[in-house]
Amino acid sequence: MPSFAKKTDSKSEIEQVRMADTFESGSAGEVLESLKQEARGRAKAILQNELPEFIRHISDLLKQAEDDEASPLWKGHLESGAFKEKNVHLTAPPRVAQDGQDHFSSNGIQQQQEGSDACTCASNCNKSPGLKESSIPLGRCWQHSPPSNAVCNRLMDLLQGEGQKGLALALVLQRWLRLEVPTIEDAFVLTAGGNFGVGVQSQAMAHIKQFWSTTNNIRRYGEDNYYPSRAKLETTWCEYPNIENFAAAIATLDRNFAAGARIELETLISQSLYMLNVLQNNWAKVHDPKNKGDNEKANVLY
Structure with missing residues (x-):
């Protein structure tokens, strides 16, 4: 009868790979700790100085634009220049043939x-x-x-510049807070025991994500909608130049973009202040969810 007994390896047993000691050696722990400390330093600088200065800067831009005609945010632009239907025209550059003669007949x-x-x-x-x-x-x-709207072009540059600044701040804060989250086991114990430090961290992260979304929307504002929509109107107007409503449509689009830009910046200020206020009022739980500090204050969400 055939034998079903386990055969033995006469040479050597196969070496088993152990996973328990994966992080006991190597550079993973060192990299994580190093980047965590770096993220803490950047986050501290952002929350103490850079974020408040960013909020104040955006607020000053809107305040100064009330009386500054040179600012692309000045409301008076909406009542003049290319924002008025009567000033929106089809224009043509001079066309000269290769022989130096123009392309017009004797009757013009x-x-x-x-x-x-x-x-x-x-x-x-x-x-x-x-x-x-x-x-x-x-x-x-x-x-x-039709010529492009110079004010809208300047406004687009402003929005993209400020949006990129805010987006950079939000990305750093996201990285920092993710590295501060405790282990899953500790998080479960903290939550089940009535100490909702991890829940506070989750809500703080939600506010940071909203801040990221707002700044990213400002950075892309107009890039995804305004320019494509205006280009479509311009192309169609060139195809059907005798339809007068295209001038009104383009002027309206420009006014909506300029007015919407102010709303986007106002929203950014509100979202930034709300996020900063939540972080400050719940700081004990945000940076120390295990509640090693002031127990009385750390258990309250403001």
Whole structure:
């Protein structure tokens, strides 16, 4: 009969890999501790100085813009310039052929090849700041375009710059607080025992994530919506240049973007202050969820 007995390895037993000692040696612990201390130092500097200064800076931008016409946040821009429908026009650059001759016939109308849908606007469109009623193109007008709104462009630069600053602060605070979370076993004991230090940390992290989301939205504000929407209106207007409502649509879009930018910055101030207030009022539980400090204050969520 065949034998079912376990065969023995006559040479040597296979060495078993032990996982219990994975973190007893190696550089994992050293890297974690080093980055944890670095994150603590950065977080302390942010919460003590950089975040309050950032909030004050955004608030000052909005206050100064009330009377500063040079600021892209000045409300008066909405009542003048490219924000007014009457100032939004299709414009065309001078077009000169390779032989140095212009593309206009003796009667002032741009020459058009048979079967072509090229622009047939009058020659004075190259000299005037915008198309007049007498020079509205009769066909597709791909050589024309409405100029961009210079104030909105400056405003976009401002939003992206401030959004990037806030986003950098939020990312550092997220890393720091994640490294402060205690072990899962301790967290379970703390929560089950009525000491909700870990719960306070979770709520603090939620506020930091909201701050991150707000700053990221400001950084991308307009990039995902304003510019694509305006470009679509401009392209369609060039295709159908005799439709007057495109000027009003573009002016309205510009005003909505400028007004919305102020709202986004106001929201950033509110969210930043709320986060800072929660962290300060519950600091004992945020940085010490195991409650080694003041027991009476640490058990209260403000």
